[in-house]
Amino acid sequence: MADTRVTLSGITLDNPVIPASGTFGFGQEFQDYYDINVLGTFSFKGTTREPRLGNPTPRIAETACGMLNAVGLQNPGVEHVISHELAELATFFHKPVMANVNGFSIEEYAYVAQRLARQPQVGWLEVNVSCPNVHGGGMAFGLAPESAAAVTRAVRAVTDKPLYIKLSPNVTDIVSIARACEDAGADGLCLINTLLGMRIDLRTRKPLLANRTGGLSGPAVFPVALRMVYQVSQAVRVPVIGMGGVASACDVVEMMLAGATAVQVGAQNLVNPCACREIIEDLPRVMERYNIQTLRDITGGAWK
Amino acid sequence: MADTRVTLSGITLDNPVIPASGTFGFGQEFQDYYDINVLGTFSFKGTTREPRLGNPTPRIAETACGMLNAVGLQNPGVEHVISHELAELATFFHKPVMANVNGFSIEEYAYVAQRLARQPQVGWLEVNVSCPNVHGGGMAFGLAPESAAAVTRAVRAVTDKPLYIKLSPNVTDIVSIARACEDAGADGLCLINTLLGMRIDLRTRKPLLANRTGGLSGPAVFPVALRMVYQVSQAVRVPVIGMGGVASACDVVEMMLAGATAVQVGAQNLVNPCACREIIEDLPRVMERYNIQTLRDITGGAWK
């Protein structure tokens, strides 16, 4: 029997497949398509202290084998997330969930992290220092080792729950940023967030997105994500959750060979609401084809 | 009549379509498919002082809507390029050509640039400080403003021919590097070179490329390239040659709206040897559809 279990900071998941933040809402919409308890876990929509409407529309554009989004962290604010979304989630999802923490200041990160960490449903904090779609926060923190470490330290100070920092790929040296987060107390790293991109409407001669630029994700970015996971996972001792363009069980295996302990699936959930269920169903077949008995053993299999 | 002409540092091209270095050899192979004199110009294969065999194979891998290459600057060395390739080229291509200059030291860049600049066929120098597939040179120079500027200054010192610096997208802040090159005397900028990526073979559990990582190009990278062209072209006064995933006449127009004065086409030449001819033929139709009489007028049309 194929053993698909993986362990993230002491919590064992049935499988490494985790829908990525911002592409799975708070799970509700997917419950219409399948029982989401088959998932390893999922990362819920990026949450801030105050409610946010996000950016003006259009917020979505298509690209070759991918998409741009400039949602800009629309969310009802951490208190509403706790009182409504997480309360509702508890009625149909029975596993620890990953909380995607956002902020526009170090204090806000710490505040939101502390509030979410106290919820018993929350298994891990995923601190997003890499959102390219908001100004004066988000990605800015993830572009340099010092600021990424500062956020890590501040959040570390308020919680003992497993702390994962989600890194931006829009940098010259992601390894130095990953190391700085590790040194500042991160229990793990998530990569990659979206690549900053753009499309222009030939008719109007204006950027397609109201926000002008947006974050690129989907299969197009997979090779960049894989390379970064390969580099970072060899340079740190903490687990890496790999993501960026994962769309099939083969991609999951490839990410894990590159060094990922678990794998997130983002944009693919949007084009196929059953993507994660299908990937989970396919995993044992793919493992058999490539002679894998115990999935967790292949993490880093491609390191030299 | 649609006017497709554009001007790069005083030399007027019939159209903005320029095959990108490394995807067009020295023109010969394409001459079998069409008369390459229809091109604006083309950029020939990256040239170094000594002959290079490049990296071991496999050097190519496929990705979603793109490809990885790790050719590693295979070329016969600058003297052979001058005595054989350019001599041969003169027999069938009658326009100024763009010389792609490479080096493993600042001295080598200057040497190769000086040798190539002396050739009357060479209209522009394109100095590649962004090749991700060689060690101890190439991309290393393009990752920081200081080193990119140092190469620019050294090459500037040896030639008066128009000098374009080709930038790497694998950086946190491409604008600062572009500005440094401009300040150091560049007449223009070319962007983007390839994004550093990777694929792993599930059967062997090893990287697909012998060089482990390679450069990602093709339609997958278009939105990233477009964003960088948009940012850089607004921040400098010199012309920008845009490239990265351009595959159609619509893409050419989109790149120009983002701020490109001319456009290079790379990987698409490999999957369709007639790509550039077809793009050039399509341009007037696309211009008509979007009400463009004079193509050069749309450069930067999407700047706010």
Next chain:
Amino acid sequence: MKFTVQENKPLTATVYRMTLRGDTRALLRPGQFVQLQLPGFYLRRPFSVYDWSPAERGCMTLVYKTVGRGTEAMTRIPVGATLDALVGLGNGFITDDIPAAAAARAPLLIGGGVGVPPLYGLCRRLLLQGQRPAAVLGFNTREEVILRADFEALGIPVTVATVDGSEGVKGFVADAVETLAAPLDYVYTCGPEPMLRAVHALCGRKGVGGQFSFEERMGCGFGACMGCTCETVTGGKRICKEGPVLVWEEILWQTRG
């Protein structure tokens, strides 16, 4: 959900009709839409349903206009091809839960361009409910007029307006509505945003309610990505989930007066 293309043929130079066979049971209301996966494109395309027969082996018809690479490629999909679609998306036009809508005896359907198709299924539904709808359909020019005969075959009053006057009343739909003899009762409308704005203002001036179907760029189409959220009087609404149909009162073009 897999569908088989039964028909894919041009109605005008740029508008096509595609009929798909498959499980349509998720479609509950006119004005709901589907997200169609087109081979070679990453995101799905949203299209309203013109009309459908609800069954496990049912049928649904889309009427679409070629505006970009996806819809152009769509015209080349052969009969017999299999396409994947998410069906029954969005709230659709509500004809029962909203008191004003349920009470309207002679609602006016106002469509513009490819906003016209979903009003056909709606019209059939209203007739079944015993209401007496009328339709005003607006186009740019005579060559672009679609579905006029379909509405006429339902036996309702149909007014066509063209911007250049080449068919029917000359002018915009909102202008054409002003010329109607019958008093305005309730409005259902779908079309380009300038038209929706004009109709919204008109409703405001006349003090009648209505439902407006919106378009927005979509990531998912089923409420997951927040890509399509628009601000309304009652907060952010996902056009794909709480829309595409919004009622007059919640739209942020405050023009009642």
Next chain:
Amino acid sequence: MKFTVQENKPLTATVYRMTLRGDTRALLRPGQFVQLQLPGFYLRRPFSVYDWSPAERGCMTLVYKTVGRGTEAMTRIPVGATLDALVGLGNGFITDDIPAAAAARAPLLIGGGVGVPPLYGLCRRLLLQGQRPAAVLGFNTREEVILRADFEALGIPVTVATVDGSEGVKGFVADAVETLAAPLDYVYTCGPEPMLRAVHALCGRKGVGGQFSFEERMGCGFGACMGCTCETVTGGKRICKEGPVLVWEEILWQTRG
């Protein structure tokens, strides 16, 4: 160049034959290959030509094995579909310009797995030139044996070897070659790299010349990208342009002795 699929059918569980109709005039030599564009994939796929009729409305046949996503998708391409291919790529097997090849009266064709197909067109060419080729075809197991009858129908001696001994001689092709009664004259070979190495060593030991067809990951297939360059005795050679066929002497596995 556009081609129409005439046939696409399985020969074994994993090997298919595809026949394409179109302009094949660029094909000049057996062992040349085509670069086939598969819908939904960025790079083209290289396939050797099994046999062809050279004409503006000619035919060519490929025999391919499913090894990955591209070839798996290829099995689902229906008859009648149009595919784009670059044809007449590479040098192919040379039967005239190379003196040893032209002089060989009884050249041996050694094929392994899907290296066998291009040897068929070669065999026909050699027979036309009045030579008397023989063939040794190697496979893993009985279920994977392909094209045996095709070669036999040409009236030449055919030896089949399978690694597990389930059909023909048990063992690797190079072993099977050693068991042949006829003396080695000249070799043409195509197959997996371990087989090529073994045959190369064998030629070295016996002091006979030969031509070896190689595989390499390709960007373009027509000499533009330098993606496929391999080092040889005479410098870097592009497998797609100066190859895929290399002669014994230029191969860098120095084993003559």
